[in-house]
Amino acid sequence: MNRPRAARSPIAWVRANLFATPADAVITLALLLLLLWIVPPIARWAVIDATWTGETKAACDRGGACWAVVTARWRQMLAGFYPSNQLWRVGLAMLLLAAAVLPLAVSRWTRFILIAGPLGVAAAFAVLAGVGPLANVGTEYWGGFFLNVLIGVAGMMFSLPIGVLLALGRRSRLPVIKGLCVAFIEFVRGVPLITLLFMASVMLPLFAPAGASFDLLARALVVVTLFSSAYLAEAVRGGLQAVPESQRDAARALGLGPLRTTVLIVLPQALRISIPAIVNSFIGLFKDTTLLFVIALLDVMGVMRQALADYAWQGVDAEGYAFVGLVFFLACFGLSRWSAALERRRDRRPELERPLTEPA
Amino acid sequence: MNRQVDEVTAALEITGLHKWFGQAHVLRGLDLAVQPGEKVCVLGPSGSGKSTLIRCVNGLEPYDDGRVLIQGADLAGQRRDAETARRKTGMVFQSFNLFPHLSVLENCTLAPIHVRKLKKADADARARTLLERVRIAEHASKFPAQLSGGQQQRAAIARALAMEPDIMLFDEPTSALDPEMVGEVLEVMADLARQGMTMLVVTHEMGFARQVADRVVFMDEGEIIEQGAPAEFFTAPKHERTRAFLSRIL
Numbered sequence: 001m002n003r004p005r006a007a008r009s010p011i012a013w014v015r016a017n018l019f020a021t022p023a024d025a026v027i028t029l030a031l032l033l034l035l036l037w038i039v040p041p042i043a044r045w046a047v048i049d050a051t052w053t054g055e056t057k058a059a060c061d062r063g064g065a066c067w068a069v070v071t072a073r074w075r076q077m078l079a080g081f082y083p084s085n086q087l088w089r090v091g092l093a094m095l096l097l098a099a100a101v102l103p104l105a106v107s108r109w110t111r112f113i114l115i116a117g118p119l120g121v122a123a124a125f126a127v128l129a130g131v132g133p134l135a136n137v138g139t140e141y142w143g144g145f146f147l148n149v150l151i152g153v154a155g156m157m158f159s160l161p162i163g164v165l166l167a168l169g170r171r172s173r174l175p176v177i178k179g180l181c182v183a184f185i186e187f188v189r190g191v192p193l194i195t196l197l198f199m200a201s202v203m204l205p206l207f208a209p210a211g212a213s214f215d216l217l218a219r220a221l222v223v224v225t226l227f228s229s230a231y232l233a234e235a236v237r238g239g240l241q242a243v244p245e246s247q248r249d250a251a252r253a254l255g256l257g258p259l260r261t262t263v264l265i266v267l268p269q270a271l272r273i274s275i276p277a278i279v280n281s282f283i284g285l286f287k288d289t290t291l292l293f294v295i296a297l298l299d300v301m302g303v304m305r306q307a308l309a310d311y312a313w314q315g316v317d318a319e320g321y322a323f324v325g326l327v328f329f330l331a332c333f334g335l336s337r338w339s340a341a342l343e344r345r346r347d348r349r350p351e352l353e354r355p356l357t358e359p360a
Numbered sequence: 361m362n363r364q365v366d367e368v369t370a371a372l373e374i375t376g377l378h379k380w381f382g383q384a385h386v387l388r389g390l391d392l393a394v395q396p397g398e399k400v401c402v403l404g405p406s407g408s409g410k411s412t413l414i415r416c417v418n419g420l421e422p423y424d425d426g427r428v429l430i431q432g433a434d435l436a437g438q439r440r441d442a443e444t445a446r447r448k449t450g451m452v453f454q455s456f457n458l459f460p461h462l463s464v465l466e467n468c469t470l471a472p473i474h475v476r477k478l479k480k481a482d483a484d485a486r487a488r489t490l491l492e493r494v495r496i497a498e499h500a501s502k503f504p505a506q507l508s509g510g511q512q513q514r515a516a517i518a519r520a521l522a523m524e525p526d527i528m529l530f531d532e533p534t535s536a537l538d539p540e541m542v543g544e545v546l547e548v549m550a551d552l553a554r555q556g557m558t559m560l561v562v563t564h565e566m567g568f569a570r571q572v573a574d575r576v577v578f579m580d581e582g583e584i585i586e587q588g589a590p591a592e593f594f595t596a597p598k599h600e601r602t603r604a605f606l607s608r609i610l
Contacts, residue, residue: 246453246455246457247457247459249420249453249457250451250453250457250458250459251459252419252420253418253420253449253450253451253453253520254470254471254475254519254520254523255443255446255447255471255475255523256470256471256474256475260474260475264470264474265459268461269459269460269461272461
């Protein structure tokens with residue numbers, strides 16, 4: 001239902017939107033001057049005078065940005081220290097992660113997300129760590145941007161079922177279950193992720209039996225999963241509340257018990273309603289994965305900090321952080337557009353998203 | 361169960377039914393029996409407790425006192441008894457309450473597959489027959505939102521029938537419909553009545569009550585005020601409140 005828009009010339013558009021009143025004109029001109037003042041120096045630094053390749057900072061002698069720090073270590077930025085001849089496994093793992101997320105994008109498959117998601121992620125882990133004929137690669141070699149994606153998606157997919165259970169528990173009539181769920185959700189939402197990560201990496205070994213060792217990455221994954229599950233629980237709760245009580249009535253009248261009513265009738269509708277909120281929550285989680293470097297994991301931030309600490313790359317911090325920022329911006333901006341599109345689609349055709357199951 | 365028992369046992373027997381919503385006493389010691397094959401229409405002003413009555417009969421609403429027997433099985437009895445009792449009833453809601461995430465066909469096969477444990481192919485075949493009966497076979501693979509109100513309500517009737525209930529309960533099945541769609545739903549219900557289904561219908565459709573019902577029950581303020589055959593009920597109501605009600609709506 002697009003409103004018909006009158007075709008207008010660019011000049012008319014400029015006049016209507018930028019110079020409608022004298023005040024508008026002043027603001028427009030002021031902003032124009034500001035852009036003229038800011039953009040050219042940035043462009044000169046970032047592009048025109050920039051150095052793109054080189055072995056050390058010394059190669060960057062043109063006065064502009066030193067992107068050589070990125071290009072010299074691009075492989076580490078991408079995949080950490082994963083063995084070069086095994087990099088295809090990283091690619092395969094990425095495909096598996098994409099497959100795990102797919103049910104979020106295709107509404108016909110939404111109801112499979114709780115199973116397909118964790119399974120896809122588990123398969124990705126198996127490929128990366130090595131199963132069957134694949135050689136073992138210890139998690140200490142995993143890193144780079146791929147680690148951010150891996151932890152982000154894995155945390156998301158593992159936390160979704162937990163979040164659903166927490167959301168259901170929060171609506172439970174049993175005070176103990178409800179109390180535990182509320183306590184967990186509110187505790188996690190009230191504590192910064194970085195605190196939980198430190199607690200997991202520093203405190204867990206203190207309590208663990210002597211000789212037991214926990215994989216650092218596994219620990220991080222557990223923390224990220226639990227952290228995310230509290231947020232997802234709230235996203236799913238919103239969806240649960242949006243399913244009208246009359247749907248439960250109809251299910252009960254057909255003789256479906258409480259479990260089947262929840263699994264077959266309420267959850268599929270609630271999940272579909274909460275998908276935009278789930279994706280938004282994922283964006284937050286994905287950005288938070290850059291905190292992994294504080295517990296010495298070599299995610300893209302960790303790799304970058306390692307590079308910047310190298311004597312060869314003294315003084316290129318601005319470039320390094322700008323690059324990491326840009327990568328995350330592109331990924332998250334894309335995700336947020338996608339989430340907005342999902343929301344529009346949901347609101348436009350609340351119930352017709354699924355194509356016909358069979359020919360009429 | 362042999363036929364003889366069926367004939368002596370009422371399809372539905374309600375005795376001394378009481379229901380409170382907080383302080384509000386919405387059902388005040390209601391007695392009602394429906395014989396197998398009988399069609400009973402429940403009339404009454406809004407707030408008279410008609411919908412509550414029907415929701416108590418299929419266990420959607422717990423009641424505070426009294427007994428509801430469905431073919432002799434106590435709705436408030438042992439778990440298994442109650443489950444059997446509930447399974448014998450099919451419910452049609454005012455606002456259809458179809459499952460929006462499932463196709464019309466899936467709406468009709470979900471409970472048969474998961475509750476009656478039918479094979480999918482059998483459930484599909486049965487559902488298609490029922491959809492034919494309510495005249496929306498061609499919409500089987502559409503989603504509820506793609507149908508008109510009348511079509512949705514007919515789908516909801518098919519969905520309830522798919523569980524092979526012995527009694528069909530209708531809670532104002534045409535009240536949420538646009539006037540031009542009321543007819544098609546009433547027609548399907550009249551068909552059902554002709555085929556001998558036991559029906560308890562809460563409705564405002566006086567024409568339907570007059571033509572289809574064996575008995576009309578008039579409720580007000582949680583009590584049955586008057587009941588009788590439609591001819592008698594509509595032409596010579598005995599009670600003052602019945603007369604007032606009929607004069608308002610006729």
